[in-house]
Amino acid sequence: MATQHSRSAARLMLAPAVVLLLGWMLVPLTLTLYLSFKKYLPLRGDSLQNGLEWVGFENYARFISSSAFWPSVQATLIIVGGVLLITVVLGVLLAILLDQPIWGQGIVRLFVIAPFFVMPTVSALVWKNMLMDPINGIFAHLWRFFGATPVSWLSDASVQSIILIVSWQWLPFATLILLTAIQSLDSEQLEAAEMDGASPLARFFYIVLPHLSRAITIVILIQTIFLLSIFAEIFVTTGGSFGTRTLTYLIFQRVVDSQNIGLGSAGGVYAIILANIVAIFLMRIVGKNLDR
């Protein structure tokens, strides 16, 4: 049993981490909130020293009513949704495949996991140039080989291309987690079902998929949080043009390119609210897990 002495020692050990994270959360958050109610255009002479004009909720209203807002929400939803769909479906199939007895399983696993360790700027540039370049890319070679006209991927199918690149990066994560989950499935249950004459499809839908449901939920939640803020992949490929300007990228442009800090901060607050909605669901699951 913990004594009073060890309790206060424990509190002391916990303090640095708590204080640091509290500062990391509160200071920028307060500043963002503060700036979101201000008119702040540094290029037009506004500065913190001279005091900023209070504009109430004007930035919030303007951010939402700007013509770029809804397309950016749409782009965000399509990209996040598309990547989730691809990584979860392929992830389940790949996890089942890798769970089978195969020769060289360890090596195949390494191949499948590798993309996750490639830094985002590298994978975006490699895909953009080596694979998707409409003249010299591998896809262009392949298209010509079959007598088709090469596609300008990043301008004509920009959203799909971004989805493809990001899916490639995140498929390993989904696969790895689902594989871990699948390996904890009791094989006797599957054998019993097989003996009772359940078809492979029935076994998949009635035993494997329900068993994976929790892992799938976790994959979806964690990926959503990361995918909502993908940045480098868009920054080095399309730079937000051709319909790939996500909410994150729109805010980035408002703050960095057009230097409208107030407007960008209001957008930032929207992004924070959006991320927190997803986070609440994730924390429920993780929290339940802590009680076990």
Place this chain on the structure above:
Amino acid sequence: MARAVTPRRKIITTAVAWAIGLLIFFPIYWTILTSFKTEAQAINDPPLFFSFDWTLENYAVVQERSDYMRFLWNSVILAGGSTLIGILVAIPAAWSMAFVPSRRTKDILLWMLSTKMLPAVGVLYPISLIFVQFNLLDTRGGLIAVLMLINLPIIVWMLYTYFKEIPIDILEAARMDGANLREEILYILTPMAIPGIASTILLNFILAWNEAFWTLNLTAANSAPLTAFIASYSSPEGLFFAKLSAASTMAIAPILILGWFSQKQLVRGLTFGAVK
């Protein structure tokens, strides 16, 4: 019991799995291969797979043109420094929560997790403002602090789940045998915790190495790591596929090797212990 599998079925699944594995790995393989070609061979149609003159020239050019070693060094310092400081802050915290839990432990853990959900772009300007105020822009110190803070929740969580697995009985047995607190920590807990700490360091080093929002937005010439180095290749200039490949290969090779060692910890670390 493993299920009996016919050899024919094993051959087919093996073939399919290898084909898919190679397909997924192809972009990386192709990058590494291209880095050893000349620029003309790199864009040859049909693509050259083996029959080309292997050359190391691209690596020399990349190093000469942009001093690759400096970026590599920055990456090592940033990823290493942030991980090390993060670990030093997180070990006591995770330790106390795992071994002296209180009613609020669960809430604190979940709250820490919630700070990880803060979208970076939402606080980009405030952070740059603070950086300007304290002269931290383009310094390694500032970036180390940011990378440490964004990964701290993951570090605490990973360590917590590892420490939780150390059986408390063993501590009680040691106390019975007359071990004091110092001996308890030094001779019993530490050896049992080292594998978990090592895994945590490895995974967080990788995450910090690949971080590409703050490293792109808060660095310029001095402290830029490899993520920024590679981004400088985003505007094409004549024939540059082979050089891009060489630069990319150098940027990902070290971490790819580390990553392959840490694949098991990845699951635990990134699901906050929810999937083991």
